[in-house]
Amino acid sequence: MNDLLMPVAVPSLASQARAALGKRNLIFVGLMGAGKSVIGRMVAQALSIPFIDTDAEIERVSRMTIAELFTAYGETEFRSLETRVIARLLEGGPRVISTGGGAFINEHTRKVIKEGGVSLWLKADLDVLWERVNKRDHRPLLKTQNPKATLEQLMNQRYPIYAEADLIVPSGNVRKETMVTNVLSALVGPAEKGDAQ
Numbered sequence: 086m087n088d089l090l091m092p093v094a095v096p097s098l099a100s101q102a103r104a105a106l107g108k109r110n111l112i113f114v115g116l117m118g119a120g121k122s123v124i125g126r127m128v129a130q131a132l133s134i135p136f137i138d139t140d141a142e143i144e145r146v147s148r149m150t151i152a153e154l155f156t157a158y159g160e161t162e163f164r165s166l167e168t169r170v171i172a173r174l175l176e177g178g179p180r181v182i183s184t185g186g187g188a189f190i191n192e193h194t195r196k197v198i199k200e201g202g203v204s205l206w207l208k209a210d211l212d213v214l215w216e217r218v219n220k221r222d223h224r225p226l227l228k229t230q231n232p233k234a235t236l237e238q239l240m241n242q243r244y245p246i247y248a249e250a251d252l253i254v255p256s257g258n259v260r261k262e263t264m265v266t267n268v269l270s271a272l273v274g275p276a277e278k279g280d281a282q
């Protein structure tokens with residue numbers, strides 16, 4: 086048989102992404118509603134590595150909800166608990182870790198995340214975020230008179246900082262499965278010249 090016609094095993098996108106990640110963690114960052122928790126879980130499944138959501142882990146160790154923690158101890162205490170939990174989770178790898186929206190904004194946590202793996206910002210616009218977060222009311226920072234305006238203020242403050250992430254993937258009105266593909270493609274990186282068959 087002509088060599089050019091020999092069947093070749095093409096690795097799946099997921100296995101290419103898994104190889105690109107190696108022993109590193111993949112850490113999702115971005116604003117509330119970007120899809121960190123939901124897409125992170127699906128990406129971990131595609132990569133066949135463990136998934137952990139830092140808010141869920143904080144709720145597990147404190148035996149309180151995030152809202153209860155904010156009420157009982159305030160945001161400052163929540164942030165220091167968040168830093169400690171994230172630092173511990175980053176020690177093992179590879180894992181997919183979805184953080185809460187404020188984690189990467191905290192200078193100390195951001196440093197720990199940058200050192201602990203590949204950070205990926207799910208970047209969404211205000212209307213997409215609002216459409217998603219206004220369906221639920223468990224996010225303490227949005228319990229304001231005008232939660233959409235609060236979300237916009239947080240965008241203005243935080244987007245320049247999220248931009249420090251290693252990878253940026255737009256999170257728009259596309260199916261979750263498409264988001265997973267886009268994340269895996271970002272991990273694999275741009276195709277080199279000559280990659281195309």
Ligand SMILES: Nc1ncnc2c1ncn2[C@@H]1O[C@H](COP(=O)(O)OP(=O)(O)O)[C@@H](O)[C@H]1O
Nearest residue numbers: 116117118119120121122123124217259260261
């Ligand atoms: N691509 C998407 N298409 C449709 N719904 C989405 C998509 N991404 C996230 N969502 C929904 O938006 C909401 C917020 O997602 P979540 O993962 O909790 O965001 P985050 O953890 O970033 O705050 C959830 O109800 C989730 O199912």
Ligand SMILES: O=C(O)C1=C[C@@H](OP(=O)(O)O)[C@@H](O)[C@H](O)C1
Nearest residue numbers: 116117118140185186187224225
């Ligand atoms: O943006 C923030 O500061 C927060 C985001 C929330 O997580 P999600 O981004 O997963 O909603 C949660 O950690 C807490 O309510 C604070």
Ligand SMILES: [Mg+2]
Nearest residue numbers: 121122184185
């Ligand atoms: Mg979340």
